[in-house]
Amino acid sequence: MYLYLTFLLLFPLAGAIIQLACLPLGGYRPPRRLAEAVACLASFGALAMAVLAFAAGHGGTFHLVLRKWLTLPGFTSEMSLLYDPQAALMGLMVTLVAFLVHLYSVPFMRKEEGWLRYFFLLNLFLFSMLVIVLADDLLFLFLGWEGVGFCSYALIGFWYQEPANCRAGRKAFLVTRIGDAALLTALALLFSRLGTLSLSGINLQVAGLPPHLVELTGYLLLVAAMAKSAQMPLQVWLPDAMAGPTPVSALIHAATMVTAGVYLLIRFLPLLTLAPRVMLTLAAVGAVTALLGAASALAQRDIKRVLAYSTISHVGFMFLGLGAGDMGGALFHLLVHGFFKSLLFLGAGCLIMLLDGEHDIFRMGGKLRRCHPALFWTFAAGIVSLAGVPPASGFFSKGEILAAVFQQSGIGYRFLLVLALAAVLLSSLYGFRLLLIVFFGQPAPGAPQDVKRPPPFLMVAVLYPLALLALTSGLLNLPSSTWLSGYLGSPAPQPGWIMNSLDTLLVLGGLGLAWLSYGPADRLGLRNPLSLGALHGPLLSGFGLDRLYLTCVARPYRVLADLLWRGVDERLVHRGLLAPGYFLSWCGQILRRASTGLLSTGLQGLLLGAAAIFCLLALRWWS
Amino acid sequence: MTIPSILFYLLAALVLGATALAVTRRRAVHAVLYLIVALVGMALLFLLLGAPMLAALQVILYAGAIMVLFLFVIITMPEQAPGFEKLFRRRWLLPLSLCLVVGLCLLPLVGSDPAASIGLTSARLAPRTFGIRLFRDYWYAVELVSLLLFVGLAGALYLGRTAKKAGPPTREESR
Amino acid sequence: MIVPFGHVLILAALLFLLGACCAVARRQLLMILIGVEIMLNAAALAFVAAALHWGRAEGQIFALFIIAVAAAEVAVGLALIVAARQRTGSTRADDFNRLRG
Numbered sequence: 085m086y087l088y089l090t091f092l093l094l095f096p097l098a099g100a101i102i103q104l105a106c107l108p109l110g111g112y113r114p115p116r117r118l119a120e121a122v123a124c125l126a127s128f129g130a131l132a133m134a135v136l137a138f139a140a141g142h143g144g145t146f147h148l149v150l151r152k153w154l155t156l157p158g159f160t161s162e163m164s165l166l167y168d169p170q171a172a173l174m175g176l177m178v179t180l181v182a183f184l185v186h187l188y189s190v191p192f193m194r195k196e197e198g199w200l201r202y203f204f205l206l207n208l209f210l211f212s213m214l215v216i217v218l219a220d221d222l223l224f225l226f227l228g229w230e231g232v233g234f235c236s237y238a239l240i241g242f243w244y245q246e247p248a249n250c251r252a253g254r255k256a257f258l259v260t261r262i263g264d265a266a267l268l269t270a271l272a273l274l275f276s277r278l279g280t281l282s283l284s285g286i287n288l289q290v291a292g293l294p295p296h297l298v299e300l301t302g303y304l305l306l307v308a309a310m311a312k313s314a315q316m317p318l319q320v321w322l323p324d325a326m327a328g329p330t331p332v333s334a335l336i337h338a339a340t341m342v343t344a345g346v347y348l349l350i351r352f353l354p355l356l357t358l359a360p361r362v363m364l365t366l367a368a369v370g371a372v373t374a375l376l377g378a379a380s381a382l383a384q385r386d387i388k389r390v391l392a393y394s395t396i397s398h399v400g401f402m403f404l405g406l407g408a409g410d411m412g413g414a415l416f417h418l419l420v421h422g423f424f425k426s427l428l429f430l431g432a433g434c435l436i437m438l439l440d441g442e443h444d445i446f447r448m449g450g451k452l453r454r455c456h457p458a459l460f461w462t463f464a465a466g467i468v469s470l471a472g473v474p475p476a477s478g479f480f481s482k483g484e485i486l487a488a489v490f491q492q493s494g495i496g497y498r499f500l501l502v503l504a505l506a507a508v509l510l511s512s513l514y515g516f517r518l519l520l521i522v523f524f525g526q527p528a529p530g531a532p533q534d535v536k537r538p539p540p541f542l543m544v545a546v547l548y549p550l551a552l553l554a555l556t557s558g559l560l561n562l563p564s565s566t567w568l569s570g571y572l573g574s575p576a577p578q579p580g581w582i583m584n585s586l587d588t589l590l591v592l593g594g595l596g597l598a599w600l601s602y603g604p605a606d607r608l609g610l611r612n613p614l615s616l617g618a619l620h621g622p623l624l625s626g627f628g629l630d631r632l633y634l635t636c637v638a639r640p641y642r643v644l645a646d647l648l649w650r651g652v653d654e655r656l657v658h659r660g661l662l663a664p665g666y667f668l669s670w671c672g673q674i675l676r677r678a679s680t681g682l683l684s685t686g687l688q689g690l691l692l693g694a695a696a697i698f699c700l701l702a703l704r705w706w707s
Numbered sequence: 708m709t710i711p712s713i714l715f716y717l718l719a720a721l722v723l724g725a726t727a728l729a730v731t732r733r734r735a736v737h738a739v740l741y742l743i744v745a746l747v748g749m750a751l752l753f754l755l756l757g758a759p760m761l762a763a764l765q766v767i768l769y770a771g772a773i774m775v776l777f778l779f780v781i782i783t784m785p786e787q788a789p790g791f792e793k794l795f796r797r798r799w800l801l802p803l804s805l806c807l808v809v810g811l812c813l814l815p816l817v818g819s820d821p822a823a824s825i826g827l828t829s830a831r832l833a834p835r836t837f838g839i840r841l842f843r844d845y846w847y848a849v850e851l852v853s854l855l856l857f858v859g860l861a862g863a864l865y866l867g868r869t870a871k872k873a874g875p876p877t878r879e880e881s882r
Numbered sequence: 883m884i885v886p887f888g889h890v891l892i893l894a895a896l897l898f899l900l901g902a903c904c905a906v907a908r909r910q911l912l913m914i915l916i917g918v919e920i921m922l923n924a925a926a927l928a929f930v931a932a933a934l935h936w937g938r939a940e941g942q943i944f945a946l947f948i949i950a951v952a953a954a955e956v957a958v959g960l961a962l963i964v965a966a967r968q969r970t971g972s973t974r975a976d977d978f979n980r981l982r983g
Contacts, residue, residue, distance in 0.1 A: 709883065709884075711883075711884040711885075712883070712884055712885050715884055715885045715889075715890075716885075719893050722893070722897065723893070723896060723897065723900075726897055726900050726901075726920055727900060729904075729916065729920070730900055730901075730903060730904040730908075730916075730917070730920075735910065735912045735913060735916075738913065738916055739916065742916060742919070742920070745920075745923075746923065749923055749926075749927060752927065752930075753927075753930055753945075755884065756884070756890070756930050756931055756933075756934050757933075757934050758930050758933070758934075758942045758945070760942070761926075761930060761942050761945055761946060764946060764949060765926075765949065768949050768950075768953060769923070769949055769952065769953075772953065773919070773952060773953055773956050776956060776957065776960060777912070777915075777916070777956070777960070780912070780960045780963065780964060781912065783964075784963075784964070784967055784973070798907045798909075799903070799907045801906070801907075802902065802903040802906040802907045803903060806899040806900075806902065806903055809895075809899060810895070810896070810899065813892070813895055814892070817888040817891055817892055818888065820888065822887065822935075823886065823887050823888030823891065824886050824887070824888055825886065825887055825935070826883035826884065826885065826886050826887070827883065827884045827885060827886070827887055827890065827931065827934050827935055828883055828884070828934075829883075829884060830934060830937070832933075832939055832942060836939065837939060837942060837943070840939045840940075840943060841943050841946070845943055848943075848947060852947055852950045852951065855950070855951065855954050856950065856953070856954050858954070859953070859954030859955070859957045859958050860954075860957065862957075862958045862961065863957040863958055863960070863961040864961075865961075866958070866961035866962055866964070866965045867961045867964060867965065869968070
């Protein structure tokens with residue numbers, strides 16, 4: 085068991101390090117196939133270890149200490165792992181999606197120059213994510229947390245020759261930094277109070293903490309998760325993060341990093357459940373984000389941005405589920421979302437590559453459906469799961485969350501339920517809008533017409549298993565079966581038939597509305613980018629939050645930095661240091677006038693000296 | 708107010724006035740002439756202060772020989788073509804201010820010294836006594852001074868020889 | 883009683899300062915020399931007054947020496963001025979600045 089876990093972590097790390105050995109230094113050309121094979125083997129190894137550990141675990145909980153990391157007086161930190169059923173499931177999903185993304189990336193990166201850097205970062209990312217999944221010691225978890233943040237930044241800005249990509253990477257890093265600061269503060273609070281940074285240790289002792297500390301820590305952890313998982317109002321980095329390569333978006337910004345926030349909250353659930361206000365806030369953040377994310381997705385033109393806002397919306401659902409106390413529902417939705425969202429992203433990547441880099445959905449069209457049916461059907465499977473059409477898995481996961489919210493008492497939760505239902509409708513609406521506009525009907529004039537080339541085999545091949553999982557994984561958690569619920573951690577609140585039918589009604593209603601609005605026949609004339617009218621602006625730009633942050637945060641910071649640079653550093657420090665020199669130089673200039681070489685000057689000096697001596701003597705005589 | 712004191716103050720005024728005029732003349736000749744007046748006044752002062760021998764020597768040597776030498780040199784040197792030296796007002800600022808400062812320091816000094824308020828009583832050193840003191844007690848100083856006069860004579864002779872004429876001076880210093 | 887001793891000293895001092903001003907503020911070499919003469923003369927006056935004050939003859943003897951030294955110095959000085967005038971054609975003090983300080 086311990087062997088499996090150790091190697092689970094070691095494989096991707098080793099993959100990354102081996103690839104460093106392939107750096108093209110000094111004219112040595114690295115063997116490309118070998119390096120790619122090493123990367124894919126590393127992720128396959130991780131997947132294999134995850135499966136083996138799952139099988140050997142039988143739903144139990146294991147602790148493992150790898151080694152001591154830091155030893156300071158009064159504080160030790162060790163690299164310890166906590167392998168409980170949630171970690172087991174998460175590990176499976178992460179390694180599976182990562183492996184498929186690695187395979188997909190090989191043909192995707194065929195023509196790129198920085199492929200070595202890409203695979204190195206991908207392996208490093210996988211290692212960091214697995215650290216987050218498995219870590220027991222919170223400092224070790226923070227290492228993984230920072231690691232995924234860094235890899236995300238590096239991979240978003242992968243094509244760094246474009247300054248916009250670098251800006252997007254920086255933006256992602258800086259916004260998630262807010263979360264990192266909150267997480268560190270929470271860790272410090274916990275350590276100062278409990279004296280330990282071990283997750284299992286903390287979870288055992290939370291009952292003894294004073295309520296205000298629990299609430300404060302809960303809010304801090306919430307902020308950390310919000311930043312990492314791109315929830316309102318910190319969601320601004322995720323749409324811009326689509327500047328990175330599509331497999332990166334599939335892995336990091338759909339299935340793994342953005343769910344790290346949810347996973348962190350799941351790990352801390354014993355602490356969070358002790359603060360009902362935090363739970364309500366968590367649910368509210370989730371519901372609001374779900375609705376606003378879905379609404380924003382309706383206005384987007386770029387296929388990847390639609391999927392990005394969709395991710396924001398669905399992670400909002402997970403937050404809502406957690407806030408309602410349903411860890412199982414949130415985790416289940418997390419797994420399912422990982423499958424169908426990565427499927428959609430990878431499919432979108434194939435489309436973009438086919439159309440030579442075209443991202444605008446209004447320039448894609450019906451020929452795609454006829455020429456590449458595999459792409460169409462897998463993409464449709466993903467959309468169906470996203471919308472939550474029964475019996476696809478999305479239906480079950482969303483249903484469970486809605487049921488959990490419904491079961492909570494209080495006016496707040498009722499209101500959130502309404503928001504969530506509206507979000508369900510909008511999810512279906514934007515999902516089918518995407519499907520219809522991309523694959524049905526006439527493309528806009530000027531769209532690329534030559535779409536008959538087949539996409540690379542590997543890119544399409546990975547879509548099939550994902551589609552299968554997207555459609556069928558709901559069946560693993562049917563009300564009658566308790567097998568998965570043991571892993572999910574809490575008995576699943578099963579939605580009653582009212583909730584189920586309401587859900588289905590909303591989903592199908594969304595489908596119908598989408599067909600009417602965006603269908604190929606275009607009956608309502610809404611099949612254009614600006615069909616939303618006055619709402620289009622705010623929805624497209626993410627409610628102006630970018631501009632708000634720019635004016636309220638970035639600009640004052642710039643002004644302050646400028647002031648400190650010009651005002652303090654240049655004027656005060658620099659010139660201040662030079663001032664004595666200038667002063668001495670000025671004194672010298674003054675004194676220079678005394679040595680003229682003229683006789684008169686000498687006589688004047690003589691008189692001056694004599695008068696001075698005389699006055700001195702006179703003064704001494706007086707006193 | 709005795710007569711000697713009135714005389715003293717009159718002579719003092721004369722000497723000071725003549726000296727001041729001598730210092731501020733444009734033409735050197737005028738200055739020398741005023742200076743001669745001042746020197747004669749000084750001789751009278753010496754007389755008042757009981758030094759008749761010195762008064763005579765002052766007139767003979769100082770006003771009579773030295774100033775005449777000045778006049779000779781002035782006569783033999785034509786004035787420079789542009790003419791007279793302009794009295795440059797600004798150049799007087801430093802000397803005058805320094806003199807003011809020194810004067811201000813001096814007056815209280817003199818006023819506070821008890822020895823300075825003692826009145827000078829009239830006395831007279833007879834020339835005979837003067838000569839005896841000079842040549843009997845300070846003969847070595849007389850010898851040295853005559854040596855000095857000899858050196859001065861030799862130097863003046865040497866410097867006064869006709870030399871080759873060099874070019875006009877070049878102004879090397881900016882004003 | 884003629885005058886208080888201090889008054890004579892003040893007169894000598896004023897004459898000395900006048901001579902100093904003349905030496906410093908005038909540009910012609912001759913005038914500088916005249917300033918020096920005035921200064922020497924003032925010193926001689928002070929010596930004579932001191933001789934009367936203390937009742938000694940040494941003061942007057944030294945005043946004689948001052949006159950003698952003044953004579954020697956004037957001779958050499960005037961010879962210098964004539965020589966300088968002959969060589970460079972100018973008697974302005976500021977023209978003789980090649981020694982620079």
